[in-house]
Amino acid sequence: MELTGAQIIIECLKEQGVDTVFGYPGGTILNVYDELYKHSDEITHILTSHEQGAAHAADGYARATGKVGVCMATSGPGATNLVTGIATAYMDSIPVVAITCNVGVSLLGKDSFQEVDIKGVTMPITKHNFIVKDVTKLADTIRRSFYIAQSGRPGPVHIDIPKDITALKTEYEYQKPEEIHPQTDEIREEDLDKAVQLIARSERPFVFVGGGAVLSGASEELKQFVDKIQAPVADSLMGKGAYDGRSQNYTGMLGMHGTKTSNFGVTECDLLIVIGARFSDRVIGNSSTFAKNAKKIHIDVDAAEINKNIQCDCSIIGDAKVILRKLNARIEPLDHTDWLNHIYSLKQTYPMTYHKDVLTGPGVVEKIYAMTGGDAIIATEVGQNQMWAAQFFKYDRPRRLITSGGLGTMGFGLGAAIGAKLGCPNQLVFNIAGDGCFRMNMNELATASRYNIPVIEVILNNHVLGMVRQWQTLFYDQRYSNTILNDKVDYVKVAEALGARGIRVTSNEELGPALKEAMESDGPVVIECVIDCDDKVWPMVAPGASISEAFAEEDMQNGK
Template structure:
């Protein structure tokens, strides 16, 4: 195998500053504004309409990461934002460059991730004429952005980009698209840079009356459950939730995005609820008389059939976004605003619910996952559990979508919510590899592991080149069952075993594919190889890929059938 040039020499060859004239353009204003706002890294792919920005990037302090597909730029920026809480930045050219970003933009919108998307556009005079590589990305993206901007005056570039960051990071975070006509980027301009970035406005403070009403419901309850969603992490309320659980002793469950908010070892944490949640969590919600919804939105994957979800319970709904309160389920007590502040003010003491606590803990023990699967094949849930425990608090999983995504949620240990990066609301295959790259570049000290399946990895496998180019310290755990496993499972149980277009029998040898990209890789065939594989993965500098062969008949359990109550779970 021919060795690629070392990373340092390659980077120097690609980014050596070119001589520049004193003329400043709109494109220079874009770059200088990003620098002034504290941006250090952007992900992108060049092309005609965005080329002036790439010309201005040369010699700047910004580190540009050249991905191999624009979708990967959005996913990588998304992951960086989830790690830092600050808006990630991606850029692409007009036409197909912009449309290739749309899935990543929708992913950030669905999961409330702050992101700035810079797209090149044809010159202003050609907009609306069906010019080469012209698409109305402003209009196309409107359903999946928090805000959109077309900048038509180069002198306003700094103020409008600064405003975009404030919008993306403030309130309920989300993506903001900035469309940049080429003539605006090329125009001579010497605008004043924005002042120091202003901190995002904090959420409002709930009234004393609302907090008192919620506290009263808690003190009256005999079977309360705390229902934790992704809004807890977005609202910087993780520590407040953990403190509230300790002070009250309330049993708690979490959504897919809520994992990592409660401490994973907390005795009253019952695990994930919902379609692939644990029995202890789902039954507790089904039997509770008070559901304290904290930063969750009653998503269908969490609730199952909504009219049977916590059917006998009163509802306390806490969320920074007032639009979520009462949207799907009426609240008996509503707290809109700062979740952390409201939890700190809700002080009912240690709840007098010992019988309920003991029932929940007993169910948690009785229905704990088992890892003693028969045979010598690799049992994916056990391997994932061992991997996360071996990595400890440094573990960050960048997970793709499919059976492996559910196994990760069920069996991995997450010490903080930013340790679990997953496409939750959109469910976008291909997220894992670019997200892992974005996370590992932001946290090179952590044990960042992309966990993917043989279906998902092929969606953005070209990003192995990005991982190699920048020597990204990423570990890739590829679970290969030669099928689209989650689709196959549904076809098995809900479509009369009509297995339609799920067979991936002709997968390549993924270890050899990684070798072709210049990446260390190996294959795991049997259970006795797992300890050595985990050790090799976690102790490698990366990038490194472990190709793990698993049983194509293995399913994810439990499973709530479509249209059923969460209490009606199917189990193996």
Template sequence: MKLNGSQILMECLLEQSVDTVFGYPGGSVLNIYDALYKYSERIHHILTAHEQGAAHAADGYARATGKVGVCIATSGPGATNLVTGIATAYMDSVPLVAITGNVGKPLLGKDSFQEVDITGVTMPITKHNYIVKDVRKLADTIRDAFYIASSGRPGPVLIDIPKDITAAECEYTYEEPKKIHRKVCTIKQKDIDEAVKLMKESKKPLIYSGGGIISSGAHKELIEFAEKFQVPVATSLMGIGGFPEIHRLSTGLIGMHGSKASNMAATECDLLIAVGARFSDRVTSSVGTFAPHAKIIHIDVDPAEISKNVASYTAIIGDAKEILISLIQLVGQRDHTEWLEEVAHWKEEFGFDYQRDSSLRPQFIMEEIYKQTEGEAIITTEVGQHQMWAAQFYKYTTPRTYISSGGLGTMGYGTGASIGAQIARADKRVVHIAGDGSFRMNCNELSTVAYYNVPVIIIVVNNSVLGMVRQWQTIFYGGRYSQTNLDRGPDFVKLADAYNIKGYDIFTQEDFKEALKDALKHNRPALLNCHVGEDEKVLPMVAPGAPINDLILE
């Protein structure tokens, strides 16, 4: 049948089982939005307050489900407003398709009104991007974009569509989506055999688990492998939820704000098995002193990551789930009792803790959220101290329940992400944990939360400063607090009230307990403005460039 470009886009989205898109209209996408109006019974559009919010919402939707998130923006500033969200998804390997409009083909390259070379701008932060100049190629381009976004190592893809292409007509024929196959062709038996040999020789092994475990759906295989091999498991920030933190073999977060047990285990181990992790500087700190006694087995779907940051002894390239299945079959039952006792001692003596008193402490807030949600919530965060407290003091047991910007560290990410996550997972309650500095950046998305009655509970850990920057200024800059005091409003409860969202001003532990209990009771959005001390610290902490076993504990 003959359809125009905008209709072809809708049909291709339906081919890919897309039910929700996030976006903001404008001149170059008017034809697309006219089609969305006609397809509104089959494709739900969420109008955000800003295009960046749309990108983050699509990202949160993708992280909460594993499906491809979709966002739409017009040309020029609309497209550039997506850039931070696209880069956020790229750094954390999130499957995303960003659709932008552009000026008509005759106007391209002429500095036309609201024209930007968005494919040029986003080339370094996408897996691939396209500008479609022939309507006959539009359907296949969309299909390829979804395949690329979700296959192998996931990531964002951008499709730029000039306005005249959205109006042009051509024949459209339905096609079944390409099946996403696990990447197994690069898994070599000799690499598996070498890894098994190293495992059988090891006396002090450690698994370093990253976001790839979650992307590949390998969390059950990781548990089975760890239990059979009797090996402790440390997780990166992106790996949180990939291994249950209440499991006896879990040592928790590794790196700059990781647990003493994880960091000591990495320093003392003789074999480090990295699965779906990229050895970020926030994990390794000083590369020269990271895992100094260990032979490193690096398991990853992306060959570009092998020995990029830390030299590996051997590597297995391919899908983490398939590789773990092979290792489970070959490695045999092992006994590392003495090593596990040493790790258990570190866990017991140096677990995440804080000065427990009657004041409202950020760590108490995280523990109370865990207690009242019974560990069943999806937690989204902004970036800063609150992000680390949420990682340390809420116990995650299942994948896709901790949603945060890791690689790019995007302040302003979380409110949009919480919207996407809550819309994707109506069966779960999303609790969004924000710092007052981060929340200011995209608090305009309260309008989206309110309009669609998205029942997100927003916890603002309000210390009236840029907390993480102030912490660094305290420890490394002699207490010179340059431009980190945020004594300028707004009153977040009044702001919430302006959007008809229930707000709570919270100063004590009892205030928080009662407010959270009340917020959880109702299926509507809420904002809890929690006033905490400006000099609260995220501890432990590793100084930049220091060995990760050299932790600042107090």
């Protein structure tokens, strides 16, 4: 049948099973929005307060569900407002399809009103991008974009469509989406054999899990692998929930704000098995001393990550779930009781602690965990709030922590929480925020109110940019340059003005009732938790130091 470009866009979204789109209309994309209006019973469109919020919501939807998130914007500033959200998804390998419309083909390159070369802008921050100047190629481009976003190492894809292409007509025929298969072409038998040999010879193996294990759905295979080789497990921020955070073998996060148990254990191990992680600088610290006594096995779907930051002794390229299944079939059960007992003793010696006599960030997160039993999706902003959410909530399954890891995007969490809640409507969804981050995109609270989306926004209000202040305290002789936010903003009134319920909490005694009220609400709630401006994230590794040099508050008090 013959359809316009705008109609083809909608039909292709329906082909791909898209049920929710986040966006903001404008002149060049009006034809598409006109068709969305006609198909509102099949595709729900969420009008965000800002295009960046749309990109973050699509990202959060994708992280929580495992499906492709979709966002839309018009040309010029509409398109450029998506850029931070696209880059956030790119850094964390999240499947998002961003659709923008541009000025007509004849006006491209002429500095037309609201014209930007958005394809050029997004090229470095997308897995692939397109500009469609021929309506006959539109459907296939959209289909290819969804395939690229999901296959191999996932990532965002951007499609730019000139306005006249959305009005032109061409033949359209329904196509069933191409099936996504795990990437296995580069899994080599000799690599598997070498890994098995290294594992068999090891006396002190340690498993480090990253976001790739979450994306590949490898949790069950990972558990079998860990049980078989009897190894402790640490994770990255992106790897949370791939391995059960309540397990005795779990040691916590690795790196700059990782536990001492993880940092010391990796330093002492003789074999480090890395699954779906990219050796971020925040994880490895000083690269020359990172796990220097260990052989290293790196399992990753992206060959470009192999030996990029850390040289490895063995690499297996391909889907982590498939690789672990193959390794599990080849490995004999091993006994590392003495090594595990040593790790357990480290956990006893270096527990995660905080001041429980006053309201603190860690205490708030632990209370949320206790009151939900861990059955909640936790979105975060970036900084201290993010680290506390990673450290003090036990993630027992994947896709429960929704956070900007690679890019570290302040203002990410609220939009992402909205997307996660729409993708998983039966789950409690919290966004843990600092007051600085909340200011970045607090306008999305109006989005939650407009659609009565019951997300719970928890603001850890220390009246400062907490993580930056922490660095200024420790490394800049307490020169607090532009990090103090002790002004007249009333977040409870802001919440109420934007249509949400606002609650202020200043003590531990007030926290439980406030959380109970929020969890029972059928609309958005903001809980402002007023904490001390000098609460810090512990442990910490100084920039450029070895992870074995992790220090905590008690170390500073003891002059270490």
